[in-house]
Amino acid sequence: MTGGEAVIASLAVHGVTTVFGIPGTHNLALFSVMQKHGIVNITTRHEQGAGYAADGYARSSGQIGVVITTTGPAALNAAAALAQANSDSVPTLLIAPGMPTGHPSQGNGLLHELRDQQGVFSSLVAESHRVESVAEIPVAIARAFARMRSGRPRSEYLEIPLDLLEATEVVTLLNPLPVAQQSLPPDGDLAAVVAALDSAKNIVIVAGGGAADADAEIAAIAEKLHAPVVTTTNGKGTLSEDHWLSLGAGVQHQTVLDALEQADAVLAVGTEFAPSDWWLGVPKFSGAVIRIDIDESAVLTNVIPNHALIGDASKTLGLLVGLVSERELPDRARLEELQKSVVAEHAQSGKNWLSALKSLNAVLPDDTIIAADNAMAAYYGALGLLTLRHSRSYLFPSGGGTLGFGLPAGIGAKIANPEAAVVVIQGDGGIMFSIQELSTAAECGLALPIIVFDNGGYGEIHNEMADRDDPIHSVALASPDFPALARSLGCIGISVTKDEDLGSLVSEALKADRPTLLHVLESSEAAKALHKY
Numbered sequence: 001m002t003g004g005e006a007v008i009a010s011l012a013v014h015g016v017t018t019v020f021g022i023p024g025t026h027n028l029a030l031f032s033v034m035q036k037h038g039i040v041n042i043t044t045r046h047e048q049g050a051g052y053a054a055d056g057y058a059r060s061s062g063q064i065g066v067v068i069t070t071t072g073p074a075a076l077n078a079a080a081a082l083a084q085a086n087s088d089s090v091p092t093l094l095i096a097p098g099m100p101t102g103h104p105s106q107g108n109g110l111l112h113e114l115r116d117q118q119g120v121f122s123s124l125v126a127e128s129h130r131v132e133s134v135a136e137i138p139v140a141i142a143r144a145f146a147r148m149r150s151g152r153p154r155s156e157y158l159e160i161p162l163d164l165l166e167a168t169e170v171v172t173l174l175n176p177l178p179v180a181q182q183s184l185p186p187d188g189d190l191a192a193v194v195a196a197l198d199s200a201k202n203i204v205i206v207a208g209g210g211a212a213d214a215d216a217e218i219a220a221i222a223e224k225l226h227a228p229v230v231t232t233t234n235g236k237g238t239l240s241e242d243h244w245l246s247l248g249a250g251v252q253h254q255t256v257l258d259a260l261e262q263a264d265a266v267l268a269v270g271t272e273f274a275p276s277d278w279w280l281g282v283p284k285f286s287g288a289v290i291r292i293d294i295d296e297s298a299v300l301t302n303v304i305p306n307h308a309l310i311g312d313a314s315k316t317l318g319l320l321v322g323l324v325s326e327r328e329l330p331d332r333a334r335l336e337e338l339q340k341s342v343v344a345e346h347a348q349s350g351k352n353w354l355s356a357l358k359s360l361n362a363v364l365p366d367d368t369i370i371a372a373d374n375a376m377a378a379y380y381g382a383l384g385l386l387t388l389r390h391s392r393s394y395l396f397p398s399g400g401g402t403l404g405f406g407l408p409a410g411i412g413a414k415i416a417n418p419e420a421a422v423v424v425i426q427g428d429g430g431i432m433f434s435i436q437e438l439s440t441a442a443e444c445g446l447a448l449p450i451i452v453f454d455n456g457g458y459g460e461i462h463n464e465m466a467d468r469d470d471p472i473h474s475v476a477l478a479s480p481d482f483p484a485l486a487r488s489l490g491c492i493g494i495s496v497t498k499d500e501d502l503g504s505l506v507s508e509a510l511k512a513d514r515p516t517l518l519h520v521l522e523s524s525e526a527a528k529a530l531h532k533y
């Protein structure tokens with residue numbers, strides 16, 4: 001078979017049914033055999049959209065997201081998405097053709113030429129590899145999938161020289177490599193942790209993105225220890241946010257910081273204690289810190305723990321649940337006081353979006369997945385104000401903080417979870433980074449509500465300029481007529497005139513035969529200020 005078919009057949013053997021990408025002169029040997037191997041390409045309108053859609057697909061489902069671009073600028077267009085996925089530990093693989101074997105490294109003017117395409121990605125993702133023969137292709141793909149399915153998932157780049165994509169050789173396809181049993185911590189380490197937990201009075205649990213899929217075990221250990229659970233952004237929903245022990249996604253708030261600083265023991269699962277989550281800084285712990293992480297280097301990031309357990313979150317928690325002693329019920333009044341304070345902090349930081357998000361929250365079903373952009377309505381609003389009920393339910397570009405993520409990530413999530421209620425939350429600035437993906441969503445016939453909170457520009461940056469007493473410029477944007485724009489791209493477009501209507505409009509959009517853009521004009525301070533320019 002050709003090198004191109006070796007790639008596509010290997011992906012099919014690894015269970016891939018959907019890829020995201022754009023065809024070009026140099027990657028036709030991939031596109032020509034997709035149908036033969038049962039793989040569907042979702043054609044996005046920009047490769048960055050393909051990257052974020054693959055991220056949303058992977059983040060929401062736990063499957064590997066695959067992006068296919070052509071050479072040079074096309075691969076570079078997907079680069080920000082691959083770096084974003086890497087920073088949030090999302091297993092996403094970009095496959096691109098590269099310059100042919102024997103190509104002069106100084107270049108000779110070949111179409112889409114880049115000096116060192118593979119080198120670009122080696123600084124962005126966990127593994128960047130260029131194969132040197134057709135026979136190597138199945139090996140490279142089997143290795144990439146095995147790495148992404150074991151340990152801490154990361155993004156990867158695989159380059160196939162374009163002459164090898166067309167070259168024909170006898171190819172031996174490889175079945176997926178058996179992935180080793182996820183590691184478990186040694187008994188001695190577990191015993192020390194059990195002793196620390198059994199002797200603590202107040203325990204708080206922190207769940208991060210690494211606790212995804214450990215929903216049942218987080219609930220079990222919380223219920224046995226009677227310990228409240230707070231999550232980071234990527235961990236939102238891991239303990240259902242209407243569970244009596246939930247503190248929601250609140251690590252950005254002072255109340256939670258105080259509770260963690262006063263705790264006798266903190267059990268942190270699958271989290272880096274990243275500054276992008278802990279806006280006020282990480283707590284100054286007075287009690288014992290216990291960290292569980294699959295990645296032995298991540299367990300030391302930002303906070304040096306008293307006890308480190310290296311292992312898979314579900315399996316390690318499953319062991320701990322059987323070993324720790326059942327504790328007395330907590331002081332219920334104190335817990336409820338704490339929960340009330342966190343809710344008050346969410347309401348304060350999200351006051352501009354409170355009525356709209358309250359109306360949305362009232363209609364969200366249990367299987368909701370929110371795909372949010374780096375807009376204030378998301379991180380000051382939805383993060384705290386929406387009640388989510390399972391892990392992988394809040395897709396947000398936490399590490400990279402990139403704009404243009406929400407809409408394509410929502411498309412990927414809806415394709416991976418067609419029955420779930422996927423809702424996109426965007427700002428007016430960020431959606432213009434990937435507005436063209438409305439066409440992709442329309443073409444796929446996705447029942448996808450896309451809420452655009454419009455404050456007339458780059459609201460957060462306006463506020464930062466104002467706080468610094470800088471001259472205000474470059475932040476006020478002339479908004480297009482968003483509903484009309486959406487309609488021209490094949491979607492339904494609606495102006496939301498009353499915040500209270502948002503919930504019922506989203507419910508309708510979830511039943512529609514195409515995407516619906518819901519335009520909400522903000523009356524926030526930032527909006528008032530931006531409209532002056």
Ligand SMILES: Cc1ncc(C[n+]2csc(CCOP(=O)(O)OP(=O)(O)O)c2C)c(N)n1
Pocket residue numbers: 373374375376377401402403426427428429430431455457458459460461
């Ligand atoms: C790719 C990228 N470019 C620039 C920025 C810097 N940035 C952060 S927030 C922001 C404003 C976003 O505007 P909008 O989406 O309307 O949200 P708002 O702040 O108004 O709520 C900008 C430009 C970024 N985060 N990502």
Ligand SMILES: [Mg+2]
Pocket residue numbers: 427428429453454455456457458459
């Ligand atoms: Mg804005």
